[in-house]
Amino acid sequence: MTKICKRCKIEKPINEFHKHSGYPDGHRARCKYCYLNSFLVRSYGITTEIYLAELSKRENKCDICKENCKLFVDHNHVTMKFRGLICMKCNSAIGLMNDSVVNLKNMIEYLEKGNKI
Numbered sequence: 001m002t003k004i005c006k007r008c009k010i011e012k013p014i015n016e017f018h019k020h021s022g023y024p025d026g027h028r029a030r031c032k033y034c035y036l037n038s039f040l041v042r043s044y045g046i047t048t049e050i051y052l053a054e055l056s057k058r059e060n061k062c063d064i065c066k067e068n069c070k071l072f073v074d075h076n077h078v079t080m081k082f083r084g085l086i087c088m089k090c091n092s093a094i095g096l097m098n099d100s101v102v103n104l105k106n107m108i109e110y111l112e113k114g115n116k117i
Helices: 032-044 048-058 088-096 101-115
Strands: 002-004 011-013 072-075 082-086
Touching (some): 072 088, 082 088
Antiparallel strands (some): 002 011, 072 082
């Protein structure tokens, strides 16, 4: 079964559309690629092409811990500008520290001091 994307107008296999019970055929009108592109542009000002290029450039490794894992878009919460791609653990750590360089430096000092004990 195929469907034509409302945005790109390309006929694609139905599995390239997110499922959604609110549509007559049970799938969204825009394909996954166009849906992702719309979200990335609206949220972070980057396109799917930029996102995929950034993923490839990093070889799916987190910008912070360098682990090979699922990556998420990191952004400045004031400007909403794209900063990089990081894993859930690193994203959570930054968020718990309120994106504060001072808090993160204090955390590093604390850990370094504790390692001398």
